[in-house]
Amino acid sequence: MRIFADENMPLVQQFFNQFGDVNLFNGRHVSAAQLQDADILLVRSVSNVNAQLLQHNTKLRFVGTATIGMDHIDQTYLAARNVAFASAPGCNAQSVVEYVLSSLWCLADKYQWPLAEKTIGIVGVGNIGSRLAQALQALNIRVLLCDPVRARNEIGFNHTDFTTLCQQADIISFHTPLISSGNDATKHLLNADTLALLKPDCALINASRGAVIDNQALLQDLSRAAKRRAVVLDVWEQEPDILTALLPYVDIATAHIAGHSIEGKARGTEMLYQRCAALLQQPLQQQLQQLLPVPAMEKLQISANFGLPDVQNIARLLYDVRRDDALLRHYLHGKGFDWLRKSYPPRREFSSLQLCGKVIPDFLPQLGFSLAQ
Ligand SMILES: NC(=O)C1=CN([C@@H]2O[C@H](COP(=O)(O)OP(=O)(O)OC[C@H]3O[C@@H](n4cnc5c(N)ncnc54)[C@H](O)[C@@H]3O)[C@@H](O)[C@H]2O)C=CC1
Numbered sequence: 001m002r003i004f005a006d007e008n009m010p011l012v013q014q015f016f017n018q019f020g021d022v023n024l025f026n027g028r029h030v031s032a033a034q035l036q037d038a039d040i041l042l043v044r045s046v047s048n049v050n051a052q053l054l055q056h057n058t059k060l061r062f063v064g065t066a067t068i069g070m071d072h073i074d075q076t077y078l079a080a081r082n083v084a085f086a087s088a089p090g091c092n093a094q095s096v097v098e099y100v101l102s103s104l105w106c107l108a109d110k111y112q113w114p115l116a117e118k119t120i121g122i123v124g125v126g127n128i129g130s131r132l133a134q135a136l137q138a139l140n141i142r143v144l145l146c147d148p149v150r151a152r153n154e155i156g157f158n159h160t161d162f163t164t165l166c167q168q169a170d171i172i173s174f175h176t177p178l179i180s181s182g183n184d185a186t187k188h189l190l191n192a193d194t195l196a197l198l199k200p201d202c203a204l205i206n207a208s209r210g211a212v213i214d215n216q217a218l219l220q221d222l223s224r225a226a227k228r229r230a231v232v233l234d235v236w237e238q239e240p241d242i243l244t245a246l247l248p249y250v251d252i253a254t255a256h257i258a259g260h261s262i263e264g265k266a267r268g269t270e271m272l273y274q275r276c277a278a279l280l281q282q283p284l285q286q287q288l289q290q291l292l293p294v295p296a297m298e299k300l301q302i303s304a305n306f307g308l309p310d311v312q313n314i315a316r317l318l319y320d321v322r323r324d325d326a327l328l329r330h331y332l333h334g335k336g337f338d339w340l341r342k343s344y345p346p347r348r349e350f351s352s353l354q355l356c357g358k359v360i361p362d363f364l365p366q367l368g369f370s371l372a373q
């Protein structure tokens with residue numbers, strides 16, 4: 001069995017050696033010629049898997065993407081060729097939530113916002129959006145939820161339509177898939193017309209896909225002298241060749257790394273391993289928990305005085321998004337966007353830190369921290 005995998009897929013050898021030899025490739029530059037002998041193809045978000053990439057391959061049985069997003073995969077084409085396909089739903093959802101929380105705390109410090117008085121609009125309430133809503137509610141922050149798909153299918157889902165959300169929210173965070181056409185299209189959901197609906201100081205966070213926001217329209221909006229809105233961008237149109245003119249107006253700018261916690265990336269690999277084992281009718285020999293490195297900090301004692309204002313301090317022990325903003329601003333013009341992603345420094349999720357103490361406030365596990373056994 002010949003397995004071809006993106007070189008930026010952690011633990012891929014450890015998981016997939018069980019099925020055959022694992023060959024690594026550069027996901028951004030992989031070619032049809034390289035993949036002609038692949039039985040199993042494992043990609044991340046930077047490889048477009050379509051008829052052109054697979055034109056020389058007649059053996060392929062399985063394609064997996066170790067990501068949540070699937071906009072880079074032509075699933076219709078794979079189905080027509082009878083190639084099994086899997087993604088990794090939810091694998092890095094917690095990592096993205098921690099990115100958004102860190103961004104909110106940084107903006108709150110920078111602009112002295114009382115976060116508890118803000119209304120945060122969440123657009124796309126799936127794995128990430130619903131976890132984020134739960135975390136914000138645990139912090140006593142009011143949320144508005146916009147998800148027309150859930151609104152159609154779930155009685156009682158508390159939906160706010162996008163226009164109303166644009167008019168009412170103080171901060172909007174985008175968590176939709178990139179959908180190019182149809183009633184629920186999200187490509188350029190935020191464009192010149194919808195930007196005009198926002199409050200002048202409405203802050204924006206995009207950790208979904210770059211093209212959910214029309215980047216040129218955003219630049220126009222931000223460069224108008226009278227407007228000052230805070231902006232956090234993890235994702236950009238036309239990565240890796242991003243619109244650098246946006247950088248001076250963006251408070252937090254990162255290289256599509258919101259989902260790049262150690263756990264988030266490795267969980268994606270494990271989910272594909274489990275799907276492949278089922279397809280090949282092989283036993284599961286590896287488990288992520290056994291392969292993850294020991295975290296630098298394992299346990300933290302909480303005292304009875306611990307309160308909501310202390311949460312940011314624990315969160316910052318594990319992750320501060322300003323590190324990633326500084327990396328992008330320093331290295332983008334030299335080493336570049338893809339180098340920043342490939343060389344991403346280790347980052348552990350909240351769950352890696354076990355909290356001890358007689359009384360642990362409920363909001364800590366609701367944010368994703370784990371309790372010591
Ligand atoms: N920056 C990063 O590193 C990462 C980015 N992502 C992106 O985040 C996206 C969302 O991830 P999940 O929450 O896990 O996906 P999900 O599939 O669980 O949830 C997406 C939600 O968006 C909703 N939706 C679809 N069309 C919509 C529209 N027009 N308006 C509002 N809501 C709409 C769906 O009904 C669904 O509930 C992914 O598709 C991916 O593109 C995911 C992981 C990491």
Ligand SMILES: O=C(O)C(=O)[C@H](O)COP(=O)(O)O
Pocket residue numbers: 008044045046066067068069070092256258259260
């Ligand atoms: O899961 C997704 O969807 C993402 O956007 C990934 O976190 C992006 O990571 P790469 O696959 O581009 O490394």
